[in-house]
Every structure is written in C-alpha cells, then in structure tokens.
Amino acid sequence: MPHYTFSFLNHLGEPFDTRTLPCRDDGHAIECGHALLALGYPVEVRLEGALVELLKPDFSELNAWLRAFMKKTQ
Numbered sequence: 001m002p003h004y005t006f007s008f009l010n011h012l013g014e015p016f017d018t019r020t021l022p023c024r025d026d027g028h029a030i031e032c033g034h035a036l037l038a039l040g041y042p043v044e045v046r047l048e049g050a051l052v053e054l055l056k057p058d059f060s061e062l063n064a065w066l067r068a069f070m071k072k073t074q
Helices: 026-039 060-073
Strands: 003-009 015-022 043-047 050-055
Touching (some): 003 026, 026 043, 026 050
Antiparallel strands (some): 003 043
16 A cells, blocks of 8 residues: 655645555545645645645635624624
C-alpha cells in the first residue's frame, strides 16, 4: 500500500502539520483528506512528492452565519 502525505496549509499556503498515511489508491487518499478538512484548513494530498489533490474546506456555512451576524449588528 502506498504512503500518501497529507499537509494542512496555513493562510499563506505554507504546509504544516504533515502526516503520512497508507491508502489503497488516489481515490482512497482523497477520501482520507476530506476527513481532515473538518479541522478547517486546506489539505494538500501528495504521493512521492507529486500533488494528487488540493482540498479546500467549505466555508459557505460560516459565511452565511457571518452575513446573518453582521446584519444583526447594523
């Protein structure tokens, strides 16, 4: 089983908190990456240094909450 590297990306796009996990294939690695998105950071999935996928969290729920909050304060 190949070992994929998962890195969170900070606001500057720099990787941090890199983890290595064994995954069956690219599809399985992307599924694992989606699970890491719950922590709120973009996730870079790599295999042997080559980028497999860049996953970004869905901020639509946060943005909707923020818009509603801002309307209440105006």
